[in-house]
Amino acid sequence: MKRWMMLIPLAAFLLLAVFLYKGLFLKPDELPSAMIGKPFPAFSLRAVQGSQTLTERDLHGRAALVNVWGTWCPSCKVEHPYLNQLAEQGVVIHGINYKDDNAAALKWLADFHNPYQLDISDEQGTLGLDLGVYGAPETFLIDAQGIIRYKHVGVVDSTVWREQLAPRYQQLVDEARP
Numbered sequence: 001m002k003r004w005m006m007l008i009p010l011a012a013f014l015l016l017a018v019f020l021y022k023g024l025f026l027k028p029d030e031l032p033s034a035m036i037g038k039p040f041p042a043f044s045l046r047a048v049q050g051s052q053t054l055t056e057r058d059l060h061g062r063a064a065l066v067n068v069w070g071t072w073c074p075s076c077k078v079e080h081p082y083l084n085q086l087a088e089q090g091v092v093i094h095g096i097n098y099k100d101d102n103a104a105a106l107k108w109l110a111d112f113h114n115p116y117q118l119d120i121s122d123e124q125g126t127l128g129l130d131l132g133v134y135g136a137p138e139t140f141l142i143d144a145q146g147i148i149r150y151k152h153v154g155v156v157d158s159t160v161w162r163e164q165l166a167p168r169y170q171q172l173v174d175e176a177r178p
Contacts, residue, residue: 040066045121064141071108087117100123139152140152141165152164
């Protein structure tokens with residue numbers, strides 16, 4: 001009986017080693033999202049600029065990127081110039097200013113330009129929580145009916161746009177045409 005007891009630590013070690021080995025091959029930038037294929041969560045939040053109240057219905061009508069950002073996020077500052085370029089090319093981008101001070105967000109948009117057609121102020125992080133946001137930046141791709149079709153975690157740059165987002169975005173734009 002004592003021999004079996006000695007095997008328990010060995011079995012526990014081997015089990016732990018298998019899990020750790022498997023973890024070496026995970027891609028942290030490909031975090032799964034339970035929201036893919038589901039409608040954008042219901043919300044009623046103030047716009048960053050002005051006093052307008054925005055809801056999920058305001059996102060309907062066109063395929064769009066929905067970018068989660070914050071002035072506290074160094075990676076958001078890196079991706080922001082590229083989002084401005086995409087907006088200048090006609091890509092529809094909506095923003096969610098996540099867990100941020102609205103005055104800081106207004107200054108940011110004044111200093112670095114505003115690529116967002118709609119910019120939602122999520123000061124408490126409730127919308128981000130409903131979306132399953134891990135942090136910023138995160139970018140969701142929604143179709144014209146407000147269904148989430150894709151999620152990218154991390155900075156959107158030319159490579160991410162070209163290889164991951166642009167083909168999916170263009171397909172959604174084409175599907176929405178009559």
